[in-house]
Amino acid sequence: MNVKELPFSMKPVGWFQIGWSDEIANATIKPIKYFGEEMIAFRTEQGVLHVMEAHCHHLGAHLGYGGKVTGDQITCPYHGWQWNSEGKNTHIPYQENCVNKRLKTYHIKEQHGVIFLWHDPSGSAPRWGLPHMFDSFRDYLDMDESAFYPIYPHGTRLWPKEEVHPQITFENSVDSMHFRYVHNSPLNPELLEQDYRENGSVFRTLFGFRSVKHNEEITMTFDTRTSGVGCSFNVFKGSYNYRVLYCATPIDDASSDLFNTIWWPRKPGDNGDMPEDIQQRVDKEILTTVDEDLSVWRHQKYVHRPLLAKQDVKAFNALRKFQAGFYDLPPTD
Template sequence: MNLKELPFSMKPVGWFQIAWSGEIPTGEAIPLKYFGHDLVAFRGEDGTLRVMDAHCHHMGAHLGHGGKVKGNCVTCPYHGWVWSGEGKNVEIPYQEQTVNKKLRVWPIIEQHGCVFMWHDPTGSPPRWGLPHMFDSFTEFSDMSEEEFYPIFPHGTRRWPNEPVHPQITFENSVDSMHFRYVHDSPMDPLLLEMDIRENDTVFRTLFGFKSLRTKEIEMVFDTRTTGVGCSFNVFKGAYNYRVLFSATPIDDETSELFNTIWWPRRENDSGDIPEDIRQRIEKEILTTVDEDLLVWRNQKYVDRPLLAKQDVKAFTALRKWQAGFYDLPPVED
């Protein structure tokens, strides 16, 4: 996909996944890059995760490459300057005076083992919250997080450096027929419901899958897409797992895709995901993104697509809603 030809930028406003919590243990600093920004993520002794601009204001060293966590701060690997989790220079080891210049601190949320970062080109603070994989679906399914195996590391997979715009990936959320042709679905998909929620920040769809034999709906799944970054999906019926799919721009040409699977625990099993379930997840679920990527990598964006009658309302509503996450004015104090 030629991202330069798209009618929208790679800098939408919203929440985007940047990691899984298990990747950043206490006392470690790691490098990240998203939205064209070099970042450092580190977890202090208090267990709190911080994400900041990565380059030390002294000589420009990257704090994520060799930087050390000191208390709740990160130390530059080049000359030992210490930067707090609030972005302040709090120590220069060879002089008493510090500098009055801050590193940018990025808003983040950690929930159900995933790390999300707020991105807004205007620098405005978060304008809305995130759906929750469990709290947001209580009217649809009352299963709790404890009833699922831990997600990390065996229920996770990422695809870095993909020439794909996040908005394209989330058009699947209203595309019932692609399940049959891209994923060879053994059941017939049908879009049952569609609405916009939570002050226009969540696009919700409900799909049903009919048995090809009985023609009865055997499985439904509820999807909550927030902005153009994350899609929370709960399956109920023939399967009862949950999936978080996320797409986060790295720069103006590539994105990183994340897939996270919550699989129900077997009765009286309090351990990690058993090997047979891991293989099933890999074969049946994680590979679906590989199948989508065969299309996404080579797709040309059609601004005014020729749509089947059943798709007109859903695609039109989704694209109109997605347009609201670009070029927002700054939030006034």
């Protein structure tokens, strides 16, 4: 896909995944790049995570390569200048006064082992919250996080630097028939519901899967809450009861990182990590679904006015209208 030909930018407003919590231990730094900006994610000695711009304002050294964390301070590897978690210069080893210019910091949220970053080109603080993989579905399937195996590392997968725009990937959230043809679903998929929630920041869809063996009864449902054009929180209920977080985060004007996270229910009495037989099943049956989607996304051409089947018109147009609201937003007060 040539993302440069798309009628929308790679810098939408919203929440986007930038990693998993267990990737960043206390007092460590991880260099990252998203939305064309070099950043660092670092965890203080006390375990608090922060994200800020990557280059020291002194002579531009990258703090993610050779920088050190002490308390909540980062020491530049080039000349020992120190910056705190608020981006403030707190120490210059060879002079008494510090500089007033701050490093840019970013709003982040750690939720159920996943790291989310708020992106807004206008610089505004978060305008809305995020769905929650457990709390947002309690009226539908009330299960706590403790009922699932830890997600990292066996329930996670990253597809780095794919030439795919996030918005294209989330159009699957209203596309019932792609389950049959892309993922070879043995059940008959059907879009049952779609609506807006939480002040217009979440688009919800509910799919039902009808079983030929059981007189076309719905034997499994798939409930999706899509946040903006960055994250999709999904719950399967019925034949299987697992949860999937799919996220797409722009790196630059041409590519995105794609993230998949699986919460698989524990076996009765098992309080350990995900056993090997389930690891193999998750890797083979669940994590590979994005590989199947990518076989289409990598070569897909964006169609501004698509020819749609009658059953798809209402939901597809509603989703595109919803997605259009996350670009070029004016600054908040």
